[in-house]
Amino acid sequence: MTILAYDLGASSGRALLGRLxxxxxxxxELHRFSNDPVQVGDRLHWDILRLLHELKQALLLVRHRDITLDSLAIDSWAVDFGLIGSNGELLGNPYHYRDHHTDGVMKQVVEELTATGIFAKTGIQFLPFNTIYQLAALKKADSPLLRDAKHFLMIPDLLRYFLTGEKYNEFSNATTTQLYNPVAGSWDEELIRSIGISPELFGEVVQPGAKVGSLRASLCEELGIESVPVYAAAEHDTGSAVAAVPALEKSFAYLSCGTWSLMGTEVDEPVINELSQQLNFTNEGGVYGTYRLLKNIMGLWILQECRRSWERAGISYTFPELVKLAEEAKPFAAFIDPDDPLFLHPGDMPARITEYCLRTRQTAPTDTGAIVRCILESLALKYRNVLELTEQLSGQAFSGLHMVGGGIQNTLLCQWTANAIGKPVWAGPVEGSAIGNMIVQWIASGQLADIWEARKVIRESFPVDVYEPEQNDAWESAYRAFKETTGIA
Structure with a gap:
């Protein structure tokens, strides 16, 4: 079998062919492309039609190479969505989760509905860009999009609709909205109505592995291709990445590392209690009856945005060059909390790091290497903090940490993470989300028996690099200083 996995990240997308x-x-890798948001006036949008164009380019490459596809599936980032009108057409370009239209909305909604009430229904971490607050922002602005909308589709749902003409909401992504009730196993209509939205917008929720259509006839005619089955993967890319963690035992901790860092463990039931709310953890849907008990961490976004700032100033660095400069800089000179709201929106990130350091009475890093070192050390130390909280909340003790995703190509971050947590880091595979997408397709078609056979095959198919902890005393001291400086409990 040859299958196609579309894996769309917040900065780039790729189409990969998979074979067993x-x-x-x-x-x-069949096709790789950038995913560039577009600022229009005061609003930041995803260029969704450009993404559709790139999906089509991959299908044309399949045709040109005379490849017979057996199936395809899509995964992407979470929370964002498009609205479909009564004529079946998209109403406006989807907003980017970093757009400012949600500023202050979470606070208003939480004041009205209470944090305890929202968390008890959804078990989802409070983040200002969650879908619930995006929809509440549209409602408060009396957006014409809502007046005309008939269907709510998240980004992979929307792209899948463009390809197949079928409208479904996939489970793993639906749970990220903070509008899905995992205990009831359905959209929470009371919560949806409470923000002034019609529950009728929200369609059938399907599980990863469900067949959700085939390429529509008009698309096949346009591209000169044969129709193929389309499956729902775990369409939140973290859900796919966790499916691809090559763990051979049920109790494991993972870190999906990229623009965002998502750390947690896999559980059979959502953990919705006072402690998980207090720690602001999230319970997102996983594959085959599992949930992902995890915490979102700002991730390499801060470094990516620094690099863009330097490029705007006419100074270009490759990521390997930045890592080398960081390695040469003085250790533990300054710390940031990567999840401080200061770092959420696009902008002059080096200046914001300076602002944070001045606010916390630190000497701000000034040269490039020192800034990058500050980011990477702070990320590694934040990972330790979240790993400890994951152990506390899940009642498990983890012997090490599985890291997957593009961020593991930063070997310095992998080593510093091992140093920070004082345990081994097992890094691989790099294309975790795409591989997780693929194994769901193979399980759905009967080529693999279940997730555990799939993880065993992944372990045997891709190298896993092991990073053993080093410099324990220095990193212990740094962790104490990090917590004191940032105020992280």
């Missing part, structure tokens, strides 16, 4: 050959997974 003698019990090993073979992955081939």
């Amino acid at each position: 050959n003698n019990g090993k997974i073979e992955v081939e």
Whole structure:
């Protein structure tokens, strides 16, 4: 079988071919493209039609290479969505989760509905860009989009609709909205109505592995291709990444590392209690009856945005160059809390790091290497903090940490993470989300028996780099200083 996995991240997308050959997974990159948000006036949008164009380019490459596809699936980032009108057309370009239209809305909604009330229904971490607050912002602004909308589709749902003409909401992504009730196993209509939205917008929720249509006839005619089945993967890319963690035992901790860092563990039931609310953890849907008990961490976004700031000033660095400069800089000179709201929106990130350091009475890093070192050390130390909270909340003790995703190509971050947590880091595979997307397709078609066979095959198919902790005393002291400086409990 040859299958196609579309894996869309917040900064780039890729289309990868997957094949199962003698019990090993073979992955081939077919097409890679940038995912560039577009500022229009005061609003920041996703260029959704450009993304559709890139999906079509991948299908054309399949045709040109005379490849026979057996199926395809899509995964992407969470929380964002498009609205479909009564004529079946998209109403406006989807907003980017970093857009300012949600500023202050979470506070208003929480004051009206209470944090305890919202969390008890959804078990989802409070983040200002969650779908619930995006929809509440549209309602408060009396947006014409809501007046005309008939269907709510999240980003992979929307792109899948463009390809197939079928409208479904996929489970793992639906749970990220803070509008889905995992205990009831359905959209929470009371919560949806409480923000002034019609529950009729929200359609059937399907599980990862469900067949959700085939390429529509008009698309096949346009591209000169044959129709193929389309499956729902775990369409939140973190859900797919966790599916691809090559763990061989049920109790494991993971870190999906990229623009965002998402750390947690896999559980059979959502953990919705006073402590998980207090720690602001989230319970997102996973594959095959599991949930992902995790915490969102700002991740490499801060470094990516610094790099863009330097490029705007006419100074270009590759990521390997930045890592080398960081390695040469003085250790533990300054710390930031990566999750401080100061770092959420696009902008002059080096200046914001300076602002944070001055606010916390630290000497701000000034040269490039020192800034990058501050970011990477702070991330590694934040990972330790969240890993400890994950152990506390789940009642488990983890012997190490599985890291997957593009961020593991930063070997310095992997090593510093091992140093910070004082435990081994097992890094791989890099294309975790795409591989997780693929195994769901193979399980759905009967090529793999279940998730545990799939994880065993992943372990045998891709290298896992092991990072053992070093410099324990220095990192212990740094962790104490990090917590004191940032005020993190």
